[in-house]
Amino acid sequence: xKTILDMLPTASDPxxxxxEWKDYTGDLRERCEVLVVGSGPxxxxxxxxxxxxxxxxxxxxxxxxxxxxxxxxxSGEAMQRxxxxxGSRASRGNIVTPTMQAVVLGGGxxxxxxxxxxxPAWIFDKWTERTGTSLTREDLDPHFDRVxxxxxxxxxxxxxxxxxxxxxxxxxxxxxxxxxxxxxxVQGCKGSGECFTGCRNGAKKSVDVSYVPAAIxxxxxxxxxxxVEEVVADGRRATGVRGxxxxxFTRKVHGHVRFDADLVVLAAGCMATPVLLQxxxxxxxxxxxxxxxxxxPGLAIMAMFPDPIDPWKGATQGYHSLQYLExxxxxxxxxxxxxxxxxxxxxxxxxxxxxxxxYDHLAPFDVICAADRSSGTxxxxxxxxxxxIEYHFDQADxxxxxxxxxxxxxxxxxxxxxxxxxxxxxxxxxxxxxxxxEVIRTHRLKASDTIxxxxxxxxxxxxxxxxxxxxxxxxxxxxxLDNLYIADTGIFAASSGVNPMxxxxxxxxxxxxxxxxxx
Amino acid sequence: xxxxxxxxxxxAASVAILFSGYRPGPLAESILSDREQAxxxxxxxxxxxxxxxxxxxxxxxGLVAYFDGYLRRSxxxxxxxxxxxxxYTELSPLLFGPRRVRFTRLTQEEQLAALExxxxxxxxxxxxxxxxxxxxxxxxxxxxxxxxxxMRMKADTDPFGIGDRTLEVTPVRYSKEAP
Numbered sequence: 001x002k003t004i005l006d007m008l009p010t011a012s013d014p015x016x017x018x019x020e021w022k023d024y025t026g027d028l029r030e031r032c033e034v035l036v037v038g039s040g041p042x043x044x045x046x047x048x049x050x051x052x053x054x055x056x057x058x059x060x061x062x063x064x065x066x067x068x069x070x071x072x073x074x075s076g077e078a079m080q081r082x083x084x085x086x087g088s089r090a091s092r093g094n095i096v097t098p099t100m101q102a103v104v105l106g107g108g109x110x111x112x113x114x115x116x117x118x119x120p121a122w123i124f125d126k127w128t129e130r131t132g133t134s135l136t137r138e139d140l141d142p143h144f145d146r147v148x149x150x151x152x153x154x155x156x157x158x159x160x161x162x163x164x165x166x167x168x169x170x171x172x173x174x175x176x177x178x179x180x181x182x183x184x185x186v187q188g189c190k191g192s193g194e195c196f197t198g199c200r201n202g203a204k205k206s207v208d209v210s211y212v213p214a215a216i217x218x219x220x221x222x223x224x225x226x227x228v229e230e231v232v233a234d235g236r237r238a239t240g241v242r243g244x245x246x247x248x249f250t251r252k253v254h255g256h257v258r259f260d261a262d263l264v265v266l267a268a269g270c271m272a273t274p275v276l277l278q279x280x281x282x283x284x285x286x287x288x289x290x291x292x293x294x295x296x297p298g299l300a301i302m303a304m305f306p307d308p309i310d311p312w313k314g315a316t317q318g319y320h321s322l323q324y325l326e327x328x329x330x331x332x333x334x335x336x337x338x339x340x341x342x343x344x345x346x347x348x349x350x351x352x353x354x355x356x357x358x359y360d361h362l363a364p365f366d367v368i369c370a371a372d373r374s375s376g377t378x379x380x381x382x383x384x385x386x387x388x389i390e391y392h393f394d395q396a397d398x399x400x401x402x403x404x405x406x407x408x409x410x411x412x413x414x415x416x417x418x419x420x421x422x423x424x425x426x427x428x429x430x431x432x433x434x435x436x437x438e439v440i441r442t443h444r445l446k447a448s449d450t451i452x453x454x455x456x457x458x459x460x461x462x463x464x465x466x467x468x469x470x471x472x473x474x475x476x477x478x479x480x481l482d483n484l485y486i487a488d489t490g491i492f493a494a495s496s497g498v499n500p501m502x503x504x505x506x507x508x509x510x511x512x513x514x515x516x517x518x519x
Numbered sequence: 520x521x522x523x524x525x526x527x528x529x530x531a532a533s534v535a536i537l538f539s540g541y542r543p544g545p546l547a548e549s550i551l552s553d554r555e556q557a558x559x560x561x562x563x564x565x566x567x568x569x570x571x572x573x574x575x576x577x578x579x580x581g582l583v584a585y586f587d588g589y590l591r592r593s594x595x596x597x598x599x600x601x602x603x604x605x606x607y608t609e610l611s612p613l614l615f616g617p618r619r620v621r622f623t624r625l626t627q628e629e630q631l632a633a634l635e636x637x638x639x640x641x642x643x644x645x646x647x648x649x650x651x652x653x654x655x656x657x658x659x660x661x662x663x664x665x666x667x668x669x670m671r672m673k674a675d676t677d678p679f680g681i682g683d684r685t686l687e688v689t690p691v692r693y694s695k696e697a698p
Contacts, residue, residue, distance in 0.1 A: 074658070074662045086594060086597050088600070095643070096647050159679060160681065189686075190681045192675065194676070251594060313679070339657045339660070343654045344650075349565060350568060352567070353571045356573065356661075356670055359672065451650060
């Protein structure tokens with residue numbers, strides 16, 4: 001006979017109990033106390049914390065639960081299975097900026113490099129300057145502690161760093177720059193460098209294998225293959241959501257859903273949450289829904305070493321330098337599927353093939369920029385739930401990025417590179433002498449000379465104690481509705497300075513605490 | 520009225536001529552049209568030519584089939600955009616040279632020159648289309664085992680032989696927060 005224990009997730013099957021489209025017969029109609037839309041880092045934390053406090057929680061996710069055996073190594077197929085718009089999403093504006101959002105149980109935590117970094121205290125002073133928040137690092141520290149304990153956050157061990165990471169460390173140290181192993185939410189990482197396409201070792205403690213199973217054990221119900229299309233409200237109260245059952249990968253529609261709840265938490269992500277609010281015609285009074293979108297644009301330089309370093313071996317991102325963080329620059333080792341990075345190598349035909357043959361000598365290092373002066377918008381595309389994203393990369397931030405590229409070049413040379421590939425239009429494709437690399441600093445760099453990727457996105461439903469300056473208050477509650485909360489990176493009031501996942505989760509932990517106190 | 524009609528007919532005829540004369544593609548069950556298959560094959564071999572330092576050309580690496588699979592799995596909007604990219608690539612030599620014929624009618628050297636021109640162009644849009652095309656091609660090319668072997672690239676889930684061993688955290692001075 002089946003007992004309740006048979007319905008719970010186990011170490012070997014962390015997704016046990018998660019429902020998907022095959023489990024549904026016809027339309028779905030459910031009711032709960034707290035409804036959480038989106039199972040990424042923000043939503044999973046809220047669901048688990050509130051379920052553990054005894055609340056009746058439902059967690060909704062459009063993507064599929066993906067186990068370690070479901071991950072594909074081939075980057076094209078992997079991106080199409082794991083990312084919105086097959087990984088081809090990009091903003092328009094003065095440059096085309098590729099930006100990736102996951103569609104899978106666990107959201108971005110399944111495909112990111114597992115970087116967990118606490119923003120420094122002064123970041124919150126900047127938030128205060130922008131929108132008047134009073135939140136401090138001290139307020140969030142207990143929440144950081146809880147999240148880090150749940151995820152087993154620890155520095156990357158030396159044994160799995162690999163030469164790609166170690167050369168970066170060597171370069172920073174030679175320049176007298178601070179450099180430290182990156183703290184990550186992994187356990188038993190073997191340095192396979194496959195974070196981006198999903199960890200086939202199951203070492204990454206993404207929220208689908210950490211928070212979501214804990215939520216289910218505490219009684220939460222998890223429905224995947226559910227695409228939420230509208231938040232339903234009555235006056236100042238959200239009453240639930242409407243949407244459809246959508247088969248993952250094929251996007252085939254199987255039926256309608258209606259979930260009613262006493263309280264709704266949107267954690268669909270910085271792009272999807274504002275679109276959902278716009279489609280539902282909610283929270284628009286302040287004028288900030290989908291406005292003030294911020295990115296951390298990133299650019300890489302490839303260092304070419306005289307000896308093979310096998311860049312595919314080693315932790316995806318094992319070291320970073322926070323030396324210039326207050327200026328708005330963060331330096332780190334970069335890795336993603338080799339074919340994605342190869343796209344930016346120079347040459348066509350035989351020359352391109354020659355570069356590919358030297359790939360085992362190459363290490364990409366990158367700089368990400370706080371980009372405080374650049375912003376954009378997220379708008380609902382007509383007839384679609386995909387966002388129309390516009391972003392303007394301000395020249396002042398491009399100048400800052402250029403400074404970062406100069407430092408990055410220094411790191412490459414100090415690490416022992418014999419040449420560098422700047423990947424910037426208007427600069428030589430290969431620079432073989434350190435003196436010649438000064439052109440990186442002296443060239444007048446324009447935004448359109450770069451192809452900057454931006455996977456850290458925030459501020460599209462920003463936080464402010466004033467209903468005039470933000471969409472949500474400091475507890476994450478929408479100013480316009482009494483029982484609608486947002487718990488994703490959209491609520492950041494400004495840049496997080498560092499990688500946003502841990503801050504998003506700490507804020508979600510705090511939001512869950514507030515909701516528990518109010519229910 | 521008659522003049523407008525004549526112009527329309529002439530335009531339609533020009534477009535028909537421009538998009539005619541393609542041989543049937545190698546993939547019978549393809550979502551790619553014959554024209555698209557011909558273009559993908561031409562671009563594949565321009566990026567990754569036969570008899571190059573890697574002894575597998577783009578078409579030998581199965582890039583037409585790869586592209587077909589990629590397009591098949593794409594959602595409607597990205598699929599439309601990819602198809603637009605193919606049309607643009609095919610017709611771009613009419614605007615930018617090196618010879619004013621469609622891409623598939625260029626010699627291989629000219630095709631190489633056309634792609635090189637796009638990759639280094641001062642026109643941002645041209646560079647973006649070049650990168651987009653190269654991204655899909657490179658993903659398919661590197662997925663071929665012989666290409667990966669030539670590059671000495673090995674996918675290994677345990678490259679350092681860690682096994683089930685528990686790793687000690689290196690005792691270095693670090694902080695989990697920014698300075």
